[in-house]
Amino acid sequence: MIDALMANILWLVFIIIGGVLISWSVHFVPVGGAPAAMAQATGIGTGTVQLAAGAGLTGLVSAGFMMNVTDNLPLILASGAVGAMIMISVTMIVGTWVYVYGVGCVPSSAKVKYDPITKYRQDLYVSQGTEGHGLPTVSFVSGVIGGLLGGIGGALVYYSLIEVGLTAGLSTGTSSGVTGHELVGIAAMFAIGIFFVNAVIPSYNIGGTIEGFHDPKWKKWPKAVISSFVATILCAIVAVIAISQLGGI
Amino acid sequence: MSAGGAGGEAKGGFPPQTIMAIGAIGGLAGIYLGNFMPAQFSFFGGLGAICAMVWGADAVRRVASYGLGTGVPSIGMISLGMGIVAALFGLSVGGIAGPIVSFIAAAIIGAVIGVLANKVIGMGIPIMEQAMVEIAGAGTLVIIGLSVVIAGTFDYAEVVEYVVANGYIALIFIIGGMGILHPFNANLGPDEKQDRTLSVAVEKAAIALIITGFASSLHEGLMAAGLNIAVGVIIWAWAFMKYYGYVKRDSYAVVGTGLLPSAEELE
Numbered sequence: 182m183i184d185a186l187m188a189n190i191l192w193l194v195f196i197i198i199g200g201v202l203i204s205w206s207v208h209f210v211p212v213g214g215a216p217a218a219m220a221q222a223t224g225i226g227t228g229t230v231q232l233a234a235g236a237g238l239t240g241l242v243s244a245g246f247m248m249n250v251t252d253n254l255p256l257i258l259a260s261g262a263v264g265a266m267i268m269i270s271v272t273m274i275v276g277t278w279v280y281v282y283g284v285g286c287v288p289s290s291a292k293v294k295y296d297p298i299t300k301y302r303q304d305l306y307v308s309q310g311t312e313g314h315g316l317p318t319v320s321f322v323s324g325v326i327g328g329l330l331g332g333i334g335g336a337l338v339y340y341s342l343i344e345v346g347l348t349a350g351l352s353t354g355t356s357s358g359v360t361g362h363e364l365v366g367i368a369a370m371f372a373i374g375i376f377f378v379n380a381v382i383p384s385y386n387i388g389g390t391i392e393g394f395h396d397p398k399w400k401k402w403p404k405a406v407i408s409s410f411v412a413t414i415l416c417a418i419v420a421v422i423a424i425s426q427l428g429g430i
Numbered sequence: 431m432s433a434g435g436a437g438g439e440a441k442g443g444f445p446p447q448t449i450m451a452i453g454a455i456g457g458l459a460g461i462y463l464g465n466f467m468p469a470q471f472s473f474f475g476g477l478g479a480i481c482a483m484v485w486g487a488d489a490v491r492r493v494a495s496y497g498l499g500t501g502v503p504s505i506g507m508i509s510l511g512m513g514i515v516a517a518l519f520g521l522s523v524g525g526i527a528g529p530i531v532s533f534i535a536a537a538i539i540g541a542v543i544g545v546l547a548n549k550v551i552g553m554g555i556p557i558m559e560q561a562m563v564e565i566a567g568a569g570t571l572v573i574i575g576l577s578v579v580i581a582g583t584f585d586y587a588e589v590v591e592y593v594v595a596n597g598y599i600a601l602i603f604i605i606g607g608m609g610i611l612h613p614f615n616a617n618l619g620p621d622e623k624q625d626r627t628l629s630v631a632v633e634k635a636a637i638a639l640i641i642t643g644f645a646s647s648l649h650e651g652l653m654a655a656g657l658n659i660a661v662g663v664i665i666w667a668w669a670f671m672k673y674y675g676y677v678k679r680d681s682y683a684v685v686g687t688g689l690l691p692s693a694e695e696l697e
Binding site: 182214215228229230231234363365366367370371373374375376377378380381382384385386387388389404405407408411412415416419420422423426427 | 498499500501503504505507508510511512513514515516518519521522523535538539542543546547550551552553586590591594595596597599600603
């Protein structure tokens with residue numbers, strides 16, 4: 182057990198970095214929850230976990246696709262990041278269409294007077310009794326940054342887990358059977374498990390809604406990152422041991 | 431956003447210790463029976479998963495009553511996130527003691543995350559540490575129990591081959607999560623009652639047994655799959671009628687909340 186951990190110390194570090202990146206990325210994603218679904222708060226109208234998990238899993242899938250053709254780590258991370266960014270951008274742009282043309286509200290933030298990126302006035306457009314609505318430019322850009330970090334984190338975790346399996350003597354080779362890809366299956370499930378743990382911890386830190394990096398709650402991210410760091414160490418150790426055990430079967 | 435719960439301790443019904451005993455002992459007993467009995471009796475793993483889901487749903491009920499600030503589903507997701515990591519770890523190193531090793535690993539991970547949530551993030555929920563241990567343990571037993579239904583055993587190599595490698599684990603992940611997070615999410619409110627919430631947990635768990643029963647036909651054959659599905663359907667019908675009865679019992683009651691508070695009372 183200790184041998185397996187020592188042999189994979191580099192991948193262990195990468196998994197922990199990935200977990201921390203995922204945790205940090207959640208703070209960038211504009212989450213509005215149920216109030217946003219009723220256009221009473223800024224952000225996407227669903228919970229942090231669903232969004233972070235969606236972005237991370239898309240990143241994982243696109244990273245896995247890139248692993249088909251190359252084992253170059255920067256390329257795999259870039260592929261994961263782009264996949265997650267596309268996912269979160271599409272979610273946000275379609276959400277904005279719904280808010281603008283369906284609900285009929287102007288995307289505006291109640292947390293700042295001027296949008297930090299476009300410098301447009303915000304407070305005039307916030308409907309009375311709401312905390313802003315839609316996805317103003319700053320939230321959109323923040324969400325894309327969140328996708329970038331989450332995608333890199335998810336891809337890093339998945340890649341490291343695959344490498345742990347390869348160190349243990351497993352292969353990712355293709356097989357036509359229904360039950361072929363032990364390593365891919367188990368690495369993906371561990372990546373998803375670590376992803377969910379690291380998506381939920383920051384969502385408790387945020388406590389419901391966040392607009393993006395201009396939101397005052399954004400400054401709380403070190404707490405969540407420290408928590409995720411500790412939690413991911415535990416998860417990474419058990420994941421590396423479990424995957425190394427596969428080599429012995 | 432204050433999704434989930436009335437902001438206080440959950441009241442009424444069976445004490446937590448009783449549910450804990452049902453979940454932990456029932457869950458482990460079901461898993462071991464499903465492992466050692468012939469393949470046709472793999473539904474015992476499902477019965478274990480039902481006990482564990484009831485336990486998980488009750489733990490979610492108790493912790494989410496305080497108001498998580500982020501919605502109830504998140505705690506179900508972290509339950510299965512911790513559960514899947516702990517379950518696969520325990521089965522890989524534990525051999526015959528696999529489920530118990532998984533359970534202990536889950537308790538450790540859950541305790542650490544509970545302490546972090548309260549001490550570092552500062553959620554301030556008095557039972558957070560205990561509830562996280564319970565939720566992680568329940569999630570782990572649900573995953574192993576449903577894996578036993580599909581694979582007929584909790585042997586690591588067979589679980590990896592028949593449950594993980596072909597992707598059924600993702601199915602277990604979601605339906606297990608539903609069984610733990612959905613009951614309280616569906617029933618929360620001022621008149622939430624434990625028996626009504628837990629009857630939904632049994633009902634969701636029975637659906638999980640039916641679905642994993644279908645999946646088990648690939649490895650265990652039609653006889654075992656048919657038995658799994660039949661047991662699941664019987665439990666589902668019973669639990670659903672129970673739930674229907676509880677809904678009828680609770681639906682007519684109008685709870686007086688008093689008049690609106692005056693300005694002095696609000697200060």
